[in-house]
Amino acid sequence: MTEPRNPGMSSVPQSNPSHTESSSQAVEMDPVEYTLRKRLPRKLPKRRNDVYVNMKTDFRAQLARCQKLLDGGGHREICVHGLGLAINRAINIALQLQASSQGALQLAANTSTVELIDDLEPEDPDEAGEPMTRTRNNSAIHIKGQDSNPRPP
């Protein structure tokens, strides 16, 4: 999602004990020698009223989706999740929803930390040896919006 803030913050030793020194190299690794590949964040089961906000989809489309869930989707409560760069957008969506509901939508935000995994592939595989993985953390936000209006009959 975003750039790693702290490269090599926690490098994990390989299964093979002889490679521990190669993973300690990762801290001062040469960017030329490794290719960084980011894995997808871990997914969790998704309910109907969970909205995961991303930076690829158009903002208006995501807002409309949330609005639809609240209005016609029959949900009193929705959860908007955003990770990393998308935190801003998630907050934005939640506030827009609140504004459009004339204050009827009550928001409760929670933050969390998500552990992400990067793969470091050596550019010259014969010499550098095993590929490495490292974990880094990223912030996430989970905004719960609840419609406090009495439901129209």
Place this chain on the structure above:
Amino acid sequence: MSAAKAKRREKKMRNQPANVQYPSPPQVESRAENGGGGEGLHLTGTHDFISAEHLFIPQRPVKALGVSLSRSDPFMYARSRSQFSPLSPCLAGAFARARAAEVSAMLKAATKTTCSSHVFQVLPKHMRRRAMSHNTKRLPRRLRDVANRMKRKEPVKSKSRKFNRRQRKNIWLETHIWHAKRFHMVKKWGYCLGVRPTYKCYRPCYRAMSSHCLLQDLSYYCCIELKGEEDKLLAALTQLTCKEAGPTFAAAMFLSGARQGSVTVYRAGRYPSDPLGPVTFLWRPQTPGLTHRQLWIWAHPALKQDLLPELQSACQCSEAVAPPVEPEVSRAEADPTPRAEPNPDNELKAGAKRKRRCKDGSEPPAKRILGDGTRLPTSPVTWRSSSTGLVINDLTMEIIRYRLIGPQSHSVLAETLEAATVCDVSSLQEEFSPLWWPEHCKDQSNMNLHQQQTDVFNVLKGIYSTGELPPGTVLGLTVDDPRLTLPRQKVKAVPCVNQDPGKICYEEKRNQLMLQGVPLQCCQSFLWERSVRDNVTDNKISEQDAKNQTEIEDNQTGWLISMMSQKHVDSARHRHKSSLDYYRLYLSKVPMFSFLSLQVYREVRVSGLHMSLKHSQNKAAPHFPHDYPDCPAGSRFQEEQEAEFLDMFRRRPPAKRTNYIKQGCLAPFRCPWQQLAEEWELLVTDGGADRKGDVQTQMTRKSHEVIEEVTSQQNVAAASPPSCFTVLRNRRSLRLLSSWCRPPTCRGQRRGRGAAAALPLSDSAVTSFHAAHKMSVVWVRLTLLSKGKPEAHAMVCAPTAEDLKLFGKSPENCGPQEPPHKDHYKSRINRKKKSSKTATPSQESDNPTASTDPHSPSDLLQGLWPDPLPSVVSHCSRVTLGWVTQGDFSLAVGRGEALGFVSVSGLLHTLLKQPPELRGTLLLRNPTSLHYRFVRLNIDV
């Protein structure tokens, strides 16, 4: 009555009641003695009718009737005998009894089916339905019971001989019959393969790929096994690859056996020219006690005929070995069939008679795989070298390979497969079992390994998707027959992530697995052992038994499976990542037919060749052999494709054919890469001095001069070996080029690492780059910026400065137009036609123009440029850089997307001229259109 008619009648009468019997007065009994004569008396339909007539019209002169009916009707006979006596009470009784017997006979006849073959034949035509004999529920309810009874009675005919005959030319996969019922099949590369399902499912398949699971049978891929000492193997294999193009066979992560790798193979020592094609490979993890290593190389069947000789020469394995030789253990039970000399693939197509290979007399005749599609059954499969001790084994069609694409493929596998149950060792201790699994269970170390693998697999069940594992992970596993755990109903496999939220150790284990992948010892599998593979194949449970689920001991056969998780993270930055994860499943040969239906029970979609092409398009990866024009298999494919397109073009009525000359399209059915590379080479070397000038006009002028040069050169070069164009695969150069293609303000530039970030696009950098990669083309992805759907063989062109100015003003601008070209050949063809009409009577008066004309009328086809082509680069108002090999509307991006090659020199030349903020903006034009569209160029490394 003819013999056939009699036969038919006999068949019809088979189920009729034999005779009419009723409690007999004495005279009738005597009649039966007189006229019976054995089985002669049948009460048939016609007789029914007549006797009924007789019943209703008793006044008719009996004598005549009696004559016409002769002695077939007992009552008639009785009456004719008692004709002269007056009616008596006794006769009335006999009369009633006779009628009763007739009625009962009639009833009996009516209840019996008259036709024996099919129940639905009793129905009138308008009530018959398709596949009625297959599905009895389509019959009216009153007939269902009978149909069911008949269905059960029908003996199961063995079709294996017929099947054997039918796959003499093109081999069937294990799942052929399953596919043939549901797919459009083609005969390709010596196999019968499914292209696409008969029902409409393009979008559902895409959805399955991106959000659920799509299954493909890739068993037609060929596996070549190499055995020998590690350093000797590596020494041989390093000739075929180069480190510059990515990790090779020797890369440490692959050599351990924990990961599966892929590499492009070249002819020995010829990098960067003469590539053969892409292969994937897997090393067997080092087994304690064995010095030899084992390596599987998986190649496309179109590639195999080039790859195998190259491997043989690299390993110096020229001696064909009659029985397969195992370097570590000599096996007596190995295949004893003597094998003849190797035969090239094309002999197979010649339709030579092939002998059926039968291994032993004892072997069941149902065993139906005859060699494989890429070689003759009699050709050798093993070669060894006396000097190096390396052994090459051709394992094609011995291992089954599946591909599961999609994020939920993981959950599908976790639900389908169950690690094999361990046999009770104490009960097995005394007798020797012919099955490998009970034998295997006796060894405690084996069981420890199995336990470890099972643990890993159980942890895997808690992972949501394949993407969370390290790419290329391998897990060996022995599983129970999955048919025994078949769900009764179709269920959708869903991930079970929070199975045990309380268990902290589980959480830890999962994290460890995600970080480090599967531990090395768990990658070991008995799939590598030929004897075990054969044992599993021979002792498989038949389909029928599995269906009935009759007392199958779970421990009978352990299926062997080795799973690979594959993920291509490359180029995935802006794309649907989830659609790129996939699993590869290697299985020992088991009735795979059922495996497919097992998967379908878990709502998995099955797809064919068409979808695998679309999958690689989604990944923006080149697809073999379509997108490897520099490989021999790729060029063969291009020729075939051109012939096919040309044939399609010819089949259209002339008035409906597109005039490609008017559209300014030189080669609508093929891409002359060689000519493109040569022309750009000449242009750049000549135009290097005055590059600063107006290049567009200079180019057109120059290239017109060049045409003659090129065409004359071609004639010269035909004799001398020409330097062939190559596809740029050097990773470092690709990365550099990729960074140059992006506008410097773009986010990508910031993340551009290493050399790419250090070296900005400049004249000197371009010159040095060009010097390093002469005559090369590069694989690019083009995304349309406005509407439009690109097609194959569309032209990629460089925009002029005015175009870019227009584009800068309004990016939604649709793009420039190509002025229509003039077709000079049309008038020539017409003239030819006329002259041939008039000239036919006077053949001798030779047309002087015909001899001077370079193009004879026969090879002139209206609307197509005749060979040799003029300059392809400067034919249109915009300079051509390359062509598209695959293009379609991409569901993943929501826009048109095209994949193809452009000339490196041309691309660099164009990039230098473009303003930095619009760098990488090109034009794309379909062969059938005059409209250019703006595209954004991306090079994925």
